[in-house]
Amino acid sequence: MMIAILARSTEEGSRALVHAGAQGAESHGKYLSECKVKDPSSFLLTEQGMLVQGRVWVELERKLEGIWPGIRNNF
């Protein structure tokens, strides 16, 4: 019900993807929504959120190294 009324067409939604693919350095690391840079969840902007963010990447990088040794040097 909510989806039927509120949802965009997939064609319109796909414009956001093409827009994101066309952005330059100013969008590096950013979350884009409505074809603009937006703040993500406020938790991510807190000191604790940034700490958790660092831990998530360390664990993911370790996992990726297990799948493809040396991949960390590609980043």
Next chain:
Amino acid sequence: MSASDFGRFLHSQLFVKLPSPTESYAGKTVIVTGSSSGLGKEAARHYARLGVGKLVLAVRNLEKGAAVKDDIETTTQCAKGVIEVWKLDMASYESVKNFANKVNDELEHLDIVIANAGLNPTKYVLVEEDDSAITVNLVSTFLLMGLLLPKLKATAAKTGTRPTFTIVSSEAHRTIKFDLASVPEGKIFSTLNNKERVDKDGQDQYGISKLMQIMCVRQLAEKYPASTFPVTLSTVNPGLCHS
């Protein structure tokens, strides 16, 4: 979702119209993953319409991909030979590796990757080492990023442009119940790999995977700022769409 988040969501869905892209993609090489349906298919159609040099539809099902290729060729009148359909199953690390090897061997350059392939399961399914949402949306997505970065960086060096790898994320990252901050050091993946919690709270795992995508892209830009890193990494929310 808080009342203000919900208000923003309603406003966005009802009143914000996204502009249709008009720029040329002549000479560009673009990969769209998960492009046999939905958002990926429509993004691919835009690129074909806008004159893309080469478009790789990275799909699980090659037959479905071939039908999408025909459909896009018919509707956009793009030249034959522009669109290729390549196998990519994000539920298999091996498939991601094979796909990346093919990119490195066969594509002269690579300008844009739209990492759109994703899953929104409601039940726990073990895929590779983790629950399917974590494997597909997070681990394989960043495996793909890592394995394509050499080609993206080489393209930057060769052409003086700034290639982009963007991950399709979601507003669902805002509404998760799970408290990532409470997980002991080094135990994030093992804690998330909990069948009981996922089966009870299935929707949460999708939001967690989307939150972790955003975290990792932010962390990478923190470690490798734009001034020292020639490729743009980002996440994008398409909004709630019919699929």
